[in-house]
Amino acid sequence: MGLTLETEVIVIGGGMTGAGVLRDLALRGLKAILVEQQDLGHGTSTRNHGLLHSGARYTVRDEEAAIESYRENLILKKTIPGSIEQTGGLFVKVPEDENSYVEKWLTSCKRVGIPVQEISVADALKQEPYLTKEIQAAFRVPDGAVDCFTMVVDVVADAVRHGAKVLTYHEVVDILTEQNRVKGVRVRDSFSGEEKEIYSQMVVNASGPWGTKLAQMAGIPLKIINNKGMLAIFSHRFNKQVINRLRLPGDADIFVPAHNVTIFGTTGINVEDPNDFSLDRQELEGMLAEGKKLIPTINEMRLIRAFSGSRPLYQEVAASDASGRNVTRGIALLDHYKRDGLDGLITITGGKLTTFRFMAEKTVDLVCEKLGVKAVCTTDQQAIPHRNAGEFFKNADIAPAAKNKLFNWAGTNAPKIESSLQESKVIVCECEQVTWAEIEAVLPEGGRFHLGDVRRRTRLGMGPCQGTFCNHRAAALAVEKKKATIGEAERAIHHAISERKKGMDVVATGETAKQLQLMETIYKVSLGMGEEDVQYV
Amino acid sequence: MRNLPFFEDTFDKCLKCNACVASCPVANTTLEFGGPKHLGPELKRLMDNQTIIDDKSIEYCTLCTTCDMSCPEGVHVSTLTAYAKAIHADMSGTKFRDWVLSNAEMVGKLASSFAPITNLAMGMKPVRKVMEWVMDIPSERQFPKYRFKNFNRIYKKKEAQTERKVAYFAGCSATYNAPEVAMSFIKVMEYNGIDVVKPDQKCCGVPMFANGKMKQGLKNANDNINSFLAYTRQGYDVVLTCTSCTMAFKKEYVSYLGTEEAKELASHVYDADEYLRILKENDELNMELAPMKERAGYYAPCHMKAQGIGNPAMDILELIPGYEIQDVGAGCCGQCGTFGFKTEKYDVSMKIGRPMAEAVKEVNANYTVTECGMCKNQLDQLTDKPVKHPMQILADAYERAN
Ligand SMILES: Cc1cc2nc3c(=O)[nH]c(=O)nc-3n(C[C@H](O)[C@H](O)[C@H](O)COP(=O)(O)OP(=O)(O)OC[C@H]3O[C@@H](n4cnc5c(N)ncnc54)[C@H](O)[C@@H]3O)c2cc1C
Ligand code: SF4
């Protein structure tokens, strides 16, 4: 047994919910440690659509969710501007959609207070030329696009700035209890296998789809239904704004622009295993057939990959129903003392990316109440540093496209990146214009070299070639610059390529099939990397 | 310009294989140039529905279209680089010099009304120095000569009586600098019993595209399309003697405009030698060619290679008894239209052209044959061999036989 640590609150799960809880705790002056089994955003928080809901999608079916979404939409635009693109969104009616829904929808949007503006069909087609010419009505709403990669990283970084601690690549393997009280957790270092115990007064379970497993460790019943959704990424951004179908929410009816790509989805199928990220070609075909009604040329456009994630939906267990405190129908905040007689443990789950801050606020309110701390939430006011870096890079001698990326991306890393740009201005990933300087700036001090971690923080390998050229470049440079050993670099390449391949296989027709072939040729033939199974974390 | 509807989505197919970069004559010569992949498909993807990015290094692209031919995925790389040029011109403004160079036709008209003076002036050191200072045109650079008796003044025929009818697009070079090429072509057609007319025409637009003047270039394109369609719809074939103009008619108009009219016209367009080759295949070609004991080196302009029709000039000239012609097998000449006229591009232009000059020297023929007036300019500058257009040689062979 290694070290032991002590803190006031342990947060399990480095998804958006856990990140939000950690920051709120830190801003209210509570000592907290976040434990994440892999990298930040390993779970659903980077496996979603990235739509900053305006609430318009929910007004008819779930007014409360609509109200929350719209309120949070406004707050997040103000407080986390660096991770949100205020694209706006369109709700578009195609002939297949019920006429009567339009009136119903307009009335409920009005009731909720979501601003909706009708635009002419001609204008809609001008703004979004890929839309079908058949559309019958179009309305503008304040939807936005969230970069969930930067958002989770930035929220956690801000928590750290306010004194919080983070342990990534540490899995909670046990919840330590003493009589009817949780006193901490045991964690295992995913790299070294070493275990530590962390003691605290309160544990917040924000493990999303893994919630059931964590509850089992504490010996309490908790039913999380994992509703898996599939998403597909188009190789370029063909829409300026979010495009929704104007109908009761269903499958495959949203297109969200995300920097240089468009993300399309989604579906919903219940699965047991939280680690089930499987992808099904038939499911994709079904999505494309539906998506075609909005974007008729959908089958001619190049898909670069698909991915899936699970919505953690809380289901009341009949017997202990009364003690669950549902914040709304979608969000579940469970005080396990009231619910199961186990003190010191809270579960927060359900909800949406858009409402993570609100979920965190409610959770930390409960933590404070239980710990007898008087501190108010300020996350609705206090902003996180912007990603803009307009004052930097003026004289950097790099391609204007790479510069443009840095202007909108570098954020608090800007000084670091600017100075290392003077040494090396190599563009490692051409598709997404990622410089070595950016990669260097996000490598953890003394940490392990992991291309997935780099990708989530820089967009390395997220473009159409899916890392065909940049993964090995980045790994080679890391070795050259003594940021990784040869063994680490090789493992990192293997891991990155097999992970990219999974997402590409399911969409591999046309260009992407060729791209995959090219990638395999480069890695297997040119670089002599075989199929043999390498152990990754 | 930034709102110009650009019908181009082939960028989506790019696999990042770098074949275009490996074949680009400019990317291989200078690191200042971002290269075809980046400034073509990559940049377009990064800008679509987002911020427009102005990359100055696009000035180095010569629109030689070599990249288009090398791409295994059929990405219209040079259409995309032309777009990047238009964006650059729009956002950074165009130099007065680029304006002058992109207005070959106007300069031609102006210059040929004072032809003897212009030629002298162009050759005179002090004037050239002024041009370098004011307009950034290097004083070492040789200029094509402007003719007072330009083709417009000599030839005005608007209607053909023969069975095959040709509508001729002469292009700026044959109109203002080398009317003998245009006249030779008409003679060659005469020997084949074909009447040639000269419809109303404007500069094909290639120099404008190359200098980012997309709007102006497209206006000319539309005017030419309308003027020539009136002829093709009456059964005329459109024949050209300049490879760059031919490329514009066959390919650029179609990919930049994307209109049905552009496509319709493109299906009637032929390079002069290509046209003669068709006559030959149909047994219609007049074979009364006098023997010629000459040895020539053929230099294929990039815009000829890009048409993907092989080497029609060599196929035709080889029909002359005793005539020997050999492909010098060189890459881009480096003049690249107006590119080599710019001070900041002069060194690159010379560097690109050097292998060509070596190849010409190696072959050591009596003279060099090429279709492109701009390649001729570079050949004149970098080699000591005379340069001829295939039509001049053919006209000669027909004349001597009669
Ligand atoms: C297909 C799909 C599309 C969606 N689209 C949108 C959208 O467009 N807009 C929107 O607002 N919302 C959207 N959502 C919902 C949103 O993504 C989720 O509600 C949100 O991401 C949940 O975050 P979380 O932090 O609760 O869970 P997660 O992000 O899954 O976080 C849980 C974390 O806990 C970690 N963990 C688990 N077990 C352990 C352990 N033993 N030890 C340590 N760490 C552990 C996991 O590794 C994981 O990182 C979508 C969801 C899906 C599935
Ligand atoms: S047109 Fe010619 S110069 Fe321009 S990018 Fe293509 S190959 Fe290079």
Ligand code: SF4
């Ligand atoms: S040759 Fe074609 S596919 Fe290859 S990088 Fe260039 S544009 Fe892309």
